[in-house]
Amino acid sequence: MTEQLEQLEEMPDDWQRALAVVAHPDDLEYGCAAAIAGWTDAGREVTYLLASRGEAGIDGIEPAKCGPLREQEQRASAAVVGVSAVEFLDHKDGVIEYGTDLRRDIAAAIRRHRPELVITLNHRDTWGGVIWNTPDHRAVGRATLDAAGDAGNRWIFPELIEQGLQPWNGVRWVAVAGSDSPTHAVDATAGLERSVDSLMEHRSYIEGLTDEEPETYCRTFLTANAERASARFGDRPAVAFEVFPR
Ligand SMILES: [Zn+2]
Numbered sequence: 001m002t003e004q005l006e007q008l009e010e011m012p013d014d015w016q017r018a019l020a021v022v023a024h025p026d027d028l029e030y031g032c033a034a035a036i037a038g039w040t041d042a043g044r045e046v047t048y049l050l051a052s053r054g055e056a057g058i059d060g061i062e063p064a065k066c067g068p069l070r071e072q073e074q075r076a077s078a079a080v081v082g083v084s085a086v087e088f089l090d091h092k093d094g095v096i097e098y099g100t101d102l103r104r105d106i107a108a109a110i111r112r113h114r115p116e117l118v119i120t121l122n123h124r125d126t127w128g129g130v131i132w133n134t135p136d137h138r139a140v141g142r143a144t145l146d147a148a149g150d151a152g153n154r155w156i157f158p159e160l161i162e163q164g165l166q167p168w169n170g171v172r173w174v175a176v177a178g179s180d181s182p183t184h185a186v187d188a189t190a191g192l193e194r195s196v197d198s199l200m201e202h203r204s205y206i207e208g209l210t211d212e213e214p215e216t217y218c219r220t221f222l223t224a225n226a227e228r229a230s231a232r233f234g235d236r237p238a239v240a241f242e243v244f245p246r
Pocket residue numbers: 023024026027137
């Protein structure tokens with residue numbers, strides 16, 4: 001029981017640039033965006049890097065049409081929380097492979113953007129030991145944790161040096177959202193309403209997913225998510241992260 005009451009620490013805030021790396025459009029909107037809104041309000045720069053365009057994410061829309069639609073929705077969704085830089089790596093949705101290609105692509109982005117904080121999504125097998133996680137989330141989360149180190153070592157991926165991407169060993173933390181074992185949290189009060197608007201921008205995905213009214217669906221999910229962390233964060237609505245310092 002004592003474990004349940006253990007409080008989460010405040011996320012570090014002595015940083016200026018963050019890079020958020022996830023597999024799909026909408027991965028950051030299911031929880032993280034409230035934290036991101038607060039960070040951009042404070043003048044910090046946040047860049048989104050998506051391994052795929054989520055083209056296999058909607059049963060009723062074929063990938064060739066779905067990819068561009070989801071890219072557009074992701075850009076709109078990012079803009080709501082103050083993020084204008086959104087990049088796509090074009091790995092194939094649903095079959096993203098963990099490996100050196102993915103690590104190299106993420107390391108290249110880390111070298112380009114030089115973040116102090118890297119954000120990613122749950123890289124473990126399950127969500128809370130109950131729901132099996134997707135292969136894309138596992139692959140991208142693990143590759144992101146690894147690429148934070150790769151980015152700083154000039155002898156790993158020397159071809160990046162040839163492209164003018166010098167090592168960046170300045171990543172101080174990798175923060176994993178949606179972890180079963182969070183260590184830190186960010187107050188979500190100021191960003192919560194915008195996180196609802198941000199998730200709602202994924203309209204075609206949400207309409208394909210649920211018959212519920214989109215705003216009700218988004219608000220219910222995100223409020224519950226923020227309240228789940230609050231018991232361990234002084235009763236404040238929060239976004240929780242498992243932070244790996246480097
Ligand atoms: Zn996803």
